[in-house]
Amino acid sequence: MKAGGMEIAGGGTGDRVGTGEKEANDLTEPSGCSITFLTKIQVEQNMNENTLSSLSSQPDSGDLSKLADSSDIVQEYGSKMMELSKKIVVVLLKCLGDRLEFKYLDEFSQCHGYLRINNYTPPEDIEAEGVEGLGMHTDMSCITILYQDATGGLQMRSKEGDWVDLLSNEDALAVNIGDLLQAWSNGQLRSSKHRVILKQPVNRLSVAFFWCFEDEKVILAPEDVVGGRKHRIYKPFVCLDYIKFRENTEKGRFDKVGYNINGFAAISALNYDENMPT
């Protein structure tokens, strides 16, 4: 589908909101990274009880329209997110091993950024336990940097399987590891399961910045990133193939997370043990 002059993968729960198509509002970063800004979003209606809806179907959502129209602001925000993503990945590489930030930063030099503005409209007669705005999923990115407005509602799933509220703080950004980095790090960095629960009868806005490897990149955990497991738990795969896999299997499945990186690239069912990142 097309929205705002850009093609959008409608209905995906992850981050693939733009295609490789270059459009007028692409920015090329000096480092060789590029960013695609989506100034309008469109997510298929009725994917999730009509709570997550498109910008274009919400002409009265003043804040969102203003944000989308202010392309200078959107571009500046995207550029800052690109810079921040690079800084975050340096920290993550340092955590993975001594001097790995020098050795492997180059692997991320062609990363793209996608910006998605999510607008949630809950029903007026919302019940106390709330309504699901976005079902449990993992992001397909390397990392996602997320802003949520004061309404709150973002929840992370703990290792024990409990949902933990990520309290809203308009001065803070949340950072998620995505599936691509989970695979690249041989599962040492875990892609977080998350969802959105709406508890208040007010519109909710979030801005998600997805930082992703280039489509054609073959993802294979480097030898000294493989870590304590001593063997790779994911077979090599082309980034775009995983994105297509998710798009195909998730259409209409906002509430399912079964089709994740483990299902796509885990080397064998034997790897589905308690140590397997899920």
Ligand SMILES: O=C(O)CCC(=O)C(=O)O
């Ligand atoms: O709206 C939120 O807080 C979360 C959005 C999200 O997880 C996503 O767009 O992938």
Ligand SMILES: [Fe+2]
């Ligand atoms: Fe997400």
